[in-house]
Amino acid sequence: MRNSNTVAFIGGGNMGSAIIDRMVSSGFKGSEIFVIDPNEDKRQKLSSQFGVATHAEPGDWLANVGNIVLAVKPQQLPDAIRQIKPYIEGASFISIAAGVQTADLSAMLQTKKIARVMPNTPIKVGLGVCGIFLMDPQLKEITKKIFGPCGEVIWCDREPMLESITAISGSxxxxxxxxxxxxxxxxxxxxxxxxxxxxxxxxxxxxxxxxxxxxxxxxxxxxxxxxxxxxxxxxxxxxxGDKELTSIMQEAMDACRRRAVELGEAFHKTLEVK
Ligand SMILES: NC(=O)c1ccc[n+]([C@@H]2O[C@H](COP(=O)([O-])OP(=O)(O)OC[C@H]3O[C@@H](n4cnc5c(N)ncnc54)[C@H](OP(=O)(O)O)[C@@H]3O)[C@@H](O)[C@H]2O)c1
Structure with missing residues (x-):
């Protein structure tokens, strides 16, 4: 039976550790948080700083965890999902991987219990902006509990809004x-x-x-x-030149947004060839 108050991070790097920091500051207990990361230094730092349980790889313990945050680089995602696959039935998922669409996540994870979040680095100081799209509206409460303490939350009712959020606050x-x-x-x-x-x-x-x-x-x-x-x-x-700066900024953000869409499409193509 999964404990819906528990959260496992797949990847304890920059973003994963910043989110864990905010979670612990806002009242999550270290015993409610688990991290899988292959890097021993990162695991040691996370367990000594926040009292969270860290693991080099998944195991039976993951079958009891209610929520899984996918916090690896997009290119690391297929392998990471393959490794956790035996332990994920019934879990909810929150992905922060830039550009990766919920439809692709759903195909890989075989569930629709998915939320997609686009955070930015000021979450490290609790002043970030997180765009959130819920494939399953029931994930609203847990995503709010995790990302609320990271800063401002912008709920997105259409998934492409996340690519726009990438262009504005993500980058x-x-x-x-x-x-x-x-x-x-x-x-x-x-x-x-x-x-x-x-x-x-x-x-x-x-x-x-x-x-x-x-x-x-x-x-x-x-x-x-x-x-x-x-x-x-x-x-x-x-x-x-007020106007010129505005149009340069718009051009820059359009380029950023286009790239976010392209990266999502490129990720989708890597799944098609497998
Ligand atoms: N940085 C930003 O501003 C930002 C903003 C929004 C969203 N994001 C998204 O956030 C995600 C994480 O980015 P990040 O900057 O935190 O990356 P990161 O610092 O590289 O963290 C990812 C961690 O996952 C580990 N890892 C690799 N394969 C794994 C596996 N199979 N299982 C468990 N852990 C594994 C990595 O270890 P190794 O280092 O040994 O590979 C690394 O410690 C990315 O998808 C990115 O698109 C980032």
Whole structure:
């Protein structure tokens, strides 16, 4: 009989360990969490940090676990599923593998008890964004319990919305870091030291995000409040060319979304040839 409060992670890497961290901080007991990962250092770190049970491979113990989180790279997924197959009948599944469609997961796992989640790296500090698509609506409660403490949850009622989420928030931290790097580089160019330059870049983005989060005003209004006509910000925005930056960003996100769809299709093709 499976225990519906328990969760096994297949893969205890970057994302798996960040999610486990948030789960434990939000009240999950270490004894409710299991991890399979071939890497001994990662297993040791996870068990000493969070008190979770770790295993190099699946075994009979997995047959009692209610929920299985697939947290390996997409290319590792077919092998990982083959290994757990003898122990999964009746379990629910949550996949965070980028681009891999629920229809393909369902064919591999022989169940529809599946949710697909697209998280991002700020889940490490509880300020992530997780897009969630439920193939089985009954998985809402458990996915909310696991991913709620990771940050903002955006429920997606159509699966392609997850590819759009990939383009905005999944890859989004990289766009923001890229922007922050240009602030930092400019600060160094103006003669600030490395620590000051990093603080200027990080705190500008952090403060603006916090202000946007707490303010009822639109992002456009908040921007206008910093921008008086003929003033300093006005000059900077003229150079950025509001519209041009928006269209460059749109182009970048469209390219990202297209790639997410392509990767899902490529994954599907690898299943067809087997
Ligand atoms: N990073 C992001 O920003 C992000 C965002 C959204 C979604 N995702 C998705 O999250 C998933 C995990 O990404 P990640 O960055 O956490 O990758 P990762 O750090 O490489 O973690 C995956 C872990 O799974 C282990 N593993 C490999 N084969 C296994 C098997 N058969 N059974 C159990 N464990 C196995 C890997 O070990 P080895 O290292 O020894 O192979 C590794 O420790 C990916 O599917 C990715 O698409 C990532």
């Amino acid at each position: 989004g931290p990289a766009y923001v870091f890229f922007f922050m790097e240009s602030l930092e580089k400019a600060a160094i160019g103006y003669g600030f030291n490395a620590g000051q330059a990093r603080a200027l870049a990080v705190s500008t983005v952090l403060g603006s995000s916090r202000l946007a989060k707490e303010s009822p005003e639109s992002l456009g209004t908040l921007r206008e409040r910093v921008t008086s006509k003929g003033g300093t910000t006005y000059e900077a925005l003229k150079v950025l």
